[in-house]
Amino acid sequence: MLALTIANLKMMARNRQTTFWALFFPLIMVAVFGLFDFNSFASSNVAVLDLADNAASRQVAESLSEAGLIQLDDPPTSLEAGRKAVEEGDLDFLVAIPAGFGAGTIDGEEPSGNPAAGQVDGAALVTLVTGGESEERNQFVANVLRRGIDTVTQGKPPEERPDQLITERIETCSAPYFDVVLLGLVGMGIMSHAIISIAVHISNYRNLSILKRMLVTPLAIWKFFAAEVIAQLALAVIQAAVILGVGVFVFRAELVGSVIHMLPIIILGSLVFLNIGFIVSAWANTPAAASGMGNVVSLPMMFFAGTFFSTSALPWLLPYVADALPLAPMITALRDIGLHGANIWEVWQQLAWLAGWLVATSVVAVRVFRFS
Amino acid sequence: MSKAIRVEGLVKRYGDFAAVDDVSFDVSEGEVFGILGPNGAGKTTTLEIIEGLQRPTSGQVTVLGKDILKEPRPIKARIGVQLQSSAYFSYLNLREILNLLGSFYPRRLPPDELLALVGLADRANSRINQLSIGQSQRFTVAASLVNDPELVILDEPTTGLDPQARHNLWDLISEIHARNVTVVLTSHYMEEAELLCQRLAIMDHGRIVAIDTPGNLISRIDTTYTVKLQTDRPLSDGQCHALKKGGSLQTLAVDPLIQPTSANSYILRLDRNPESLNQALDGIVRSGISLKHLEIQPATLEDVFLELTGNELRD
Known part of the structure; x- marks a missing residue:
């Protein structure tokens, strides 16, 4: 044999x-x-955790869709759940819009709900949670988001518009x-x-x-x-x-x-x-x-x-x-x-x-x- | 003399069809035994049962003193088999194939000795697809000898070979016989069987119709001479009649008596009457047949087969 x-x-x-x-x-x-590099081609999915739920926040969410990012219909219910989803690779990006977002910018809406993210000088900060796979793609999404926020807050003079975005990078376990x-x-x-x-x-x-x-x-x-x-x-x-x-x-x-x-x-x-x-x-x-x-x-x-x-x-x-x-x-x-x-x-x-x-x-x- | 093979009442059925229908024969040790018959006569099936490749429907097969059904492996170790149209591994050279086959046996001959025996010593490093048909056929015979067998079974070893290659193989079979190895072979070439075999079995439709030495088989039949003639134009009814009426023409099982072979060619078979040859020639002259070709042959196994089975041997 x-x-x-x-x-x-x-x-x-x-x-x-x-x-x-x-x-x-x-x-x-x-x-x-x-x-x-299939990662840069892959259509990325984004979940928007919209705690503000006002015209300004919806406009920001809209800007993400316009940039070709796919928004999940049922976003995570909390920032923690979202972070976990990103970590496990089920979600590429999480955008958390705090309750105080857009206060007084459009139609003078009053802030509602509880602030979920940090606040600087009374203005709510948007948090972007990204995975660690592709730096290019992270930059791209961050830029789209910044532009969206700028559009919403452009009524204010530039010096009163601090960078309203916090990015947070998570090491994912998805390969x-x-x-x-x-x-x-x-x-x-x-x-x-x-x-x-x-x-x-x-x-x-x-x-x-x-x-x-x-x-x-x-x-x-x-x-x-x-x-x-x-x-x-x-x-x-x-x-x-x-x-x-x-x-x-x-x-x-x-x-x-x-x-x-x-x-x-x-x-x-x-x-x-x-x-x-x-x-x-x-x-x-x-x-x-x-x-x-x-x-x-x-x-x-x-x-x-x-x-x-x-x-x-x-x-x-x-x-x-x-x-x-x-x-x-x-x-x-x-x-x-x-x-x-x-x-x-x-x-x-x-x-x-x-x-x-x-x-x-x-x-x-x-x-x-x-x-x- | 003890028997190398003893087959008794062998039957192999496929559904209703009996490929082998109650066949019995013996092969003595050291003998070259031939099984003749047309395609589909049951030759290969009979051999495959003896080789342990197929199970018989009924009957008893003893090879080298052992029952093939009960002790197939010890028998297989002592026999050599050349299958009809079997090829070998395409990506090994001849020496490697023989080494590999030899590794399956307790006793084996060195590959180079085997290749020298079949005249392929200089092709030891060739692959099988680099050989001519004659050479590869000789190689399959060498492969059947790899275990220095006591009995070699060759299934149509010369089919498809040109005349020279066939003669080479005949020499090889004689050499194997000279080594005191029992040889069983099948063929549908008569002259080959006549030349090589000490005894012959003629098979047709799964049955053995005759079994004897070639000489006895020939002397047993009625035909003595075969006259082949070719004429300028087809024989008229009158001329045919003259040949038949000559009284020298024997009525064979085959009808018509005078068989047209190729264009304007005819065969007469003459019976034992001592006058028959004279009468046939006389008939040809008297009826004014203009001959292009005339050939007179003594009876061969071909005629034996024709008389016994009513069939032409070759298709």
Whole structure:
């Protein structure tokens, strides 16, 4: 079996196309996401905590929308809740407009409610809470907000208009988009390669009667498949290492978690996808058909299961379907470990879900597999 | 002499269709045994059951003294198998493939010795797709010898080869035989079976229709000579009649008696009557047939097959 495994690795190394799909395709994606700064493009969401609730405050809120920022319909109910939302990455910006804001500026409205933010010389200060991800974007939002406040308070002479904005920066625990995608790409790369390469491989072996040729030797056939699987697992680990390596060292992704804890997830996920590959190979009559069917299985999974965007962005029941796919728990677990420093036992739900998939796909694979 | 293979009452059904229908035969140790028959006769299925690749519907198969169903692995360790149209790993060279295959067996021959045996010593570092068809066929035979087997089973080893490559392979099979290895091969080439095999089984529709030495099989049939003739223009009814009426023409299972093969070509099969050859030639001359080509051959296994099964052997 050792001889078989070594032979398999040798064949893999000599089959340049396999290597290309295993490594370069995910790396191209890494490069694409690494080179473009998606954080500056990403439409930012803003919540306005409007304690003043007067014409002046509404005008400020209006100015944010005009600048293309998306306002949440149900803003946090307190400054504290808002800060927490920013910290967890659910919210990009929080604008808190204090109760005393705009007093005497427009229509001479009287201040109402309790002052929530600081006051200087009787004028209420607006607080902008930002995350720490993109300095450019923080500046942009702060400028929009300043202009909005200026418009409202322009009735007063400049010397009576002190800077009415306090900015407050919070270290978020949400990772930059690139880091999130990087771990998605690890899952995607392993998934698509495992499914397609094993499906093509086995159907090719079947077409060439290699499987039959193995059966006429005294080799226990499970050893043949075990060697195949071990070689594929080795490749999956190399894939993960290369993708993460390029992401971290070339594109400066920051991983806080332990790579060692990712290993069981990578292995478990790979096994599930190899099983799916075996199942595909049983249905496909030619290697070309196997490749096509492998793509049919892996491409939708790649987009649905949260490689590039959160599954919660999907409509209707689809988030539940997407989360049930084997790639989703794999990527979620990788992200929890890589981005939030979780331990392997903290992602037990994902592990359990993958283990369930492993059992199910094994049963089907054994049932449908054919040698000729 | 002890038996390398003993097959008794072998049946393999796929649904209603019997691919192998009550087949029994023995192969002695050290013998070259051939199974002849057209495509679909059940040759490959029979071999695959002997090799342990398929389970029979019923019947008993003993290989090297052991029941293939009960002890497949020890048998597989001692036999060598060349499958019909089996290829090997594309990304390994010949020596690596033989090393890999050898690693599955308790006893193995060195790859370079095997490659020298099949005349591929200088191609040890080549890949399978760099070989000619003849070379890759010889390589599959080398691969079947990797465990220094006592019994080698070759399924249509020469199909698709050009005449020279086929002769090379015949030499190789003779060499294997000379090493005192029992050889079982299937073929649909008659001359090959006649040349290589000590005994033959002729299979058709899943049954063995005859089993004997090539010489005995030939002497058993009624046909003695085959006369092939080609004429300038199609034979008239009268001329056909003259050939038939000559009394020298034997009625075979196949009808029409005189079979047009290519344009204006005909085959007469002559019976055991000592006069038949003279009478046939006489008939040709008397009826004024203008010949372009005339060929007279003694009966071959081809005729044996035709007489026994009513089928042409090659498709």
